[in-house]
Amino acid sequence: MxxxxxxxxxxxxxxxxxxxxxxxxxxxxxxxxxxxxxxxxxxxxxxxxxxxxxxTRDDLVTALINDVYTALADAVDTAWEATPATDPAVRIEVWANAFRTWAQVNPQGFRLIYGDPVPGYQAPEKGAAPDAARRVCTGLTALAAAAWPHAQHLYQDSAFEWSDFDPGLLDKVRPAFPDLPPAAVALALRIWGHLHGLVSLEVYGHMHTQTTSPEKLFQEELAPLIKTLGVPRRR
CATH class of the missing domain: 1.10.10 (Arc Repressor Mutant, subunit A)
Incomplete structure (x- = not known):
């Protein structure tokens, strides 16, 4: 033994x-x-x-992708769950900052899952995403769910339908948020675009050639985003 x-x-x-x-x-x-x-x-x-x-090399890449997504999902989920549900604005801030912090600490992992694909790599099932990647998407939808009661009037004319989304994503999102309409899932992707854009520029070194305060820029992008969603601050 x-x-x-x-x-x-x-x-x-x-x-x-x-x-x-x-x-x-x-x-x-x-x-x-x-x-x-x-x-x-x-x-x-x-x-x-x-x-x-x-x-095979693809077996290794698959293991790496699963590990990286799991670490990211754990980081943002932990931050989200540690913040009171009664303060949605702070919850969104905490999730966003946990994502940025994780990316800064794990730039290689960020590049693996969000950068250029590994040439010739074939996932175990074509088009299938790791379960932890779905967890990240579900977390993003939680951000939209927190904002939706305050922002839904802005998207009441949305043309999005459930058929506009990946079935694998919906398998995770719809059971977790059965009352959300397709427009709320689209809102989650919009929020993701705001956060991911600045973080990606920072990880790849482009932001540091433009400003000495990338964190300040991120925070000043995040604050008006939350304000635009109409989410009230409790503290």
Whole structure:
């Protein structure tokens, strides 16, 4: 039992190292730098040895994507749940800031899931998104749900229908928010566009060539967004 436990621990440690090396290679050489042979070379392993951990490059990329989405979903969900539901404006702020903070701490992970695709990568099921990615989308819809009682009059003429959205997304969103109309899901995507745009520019280094205060810019974009939604502040 002790020997098996050591083997399992060493395997877990090596698997984690493989993933870290893969992200480091991507950071220095772009998505196409992720190859099992390159990782084996960096780790001083033989190519055959690394295949014992991941049979293909796509298996490794899939594991990385799942890990990254899970870490992001955990970060924003934790921030959201720690804030009182009675203060929707603050909840939206906290979720948005948790997303930005996570992206700053994990730029390689952000680039993997939101940047250029890994060339030639095929997901296990074509068009299928990881469950944690759906969790992030559900979290975004929670932002829209918090704002909807105050903002719905702005979108009462929306032409969106349920058929305009991915079925996999709706499988998560509609049971969680059965009273929301399609326009509210569209609102979630609009909110996402506001937040993601500035964070992406910052992660890729474009913002730092324009301003020394990217955080201030983010906060000053977030405040009027919440004001536009008509969400009241409780404190």
């Amino acid at each position: 002790g020997s098996r436990g050591r083997r399992e621990r060493l395997r877990a440690e090596t698997t984690a190292e493989i993933k870290n090396v893969a992200l480091a290679l991507m950071a220095s050489g772009g998505p196409d730098a992720i190859t099992l042979r390159a990782i084996a070379r960096e780790m001083g392993m033989t190519a055959n040895a690394i295949y014992g951990y991941f049979a």
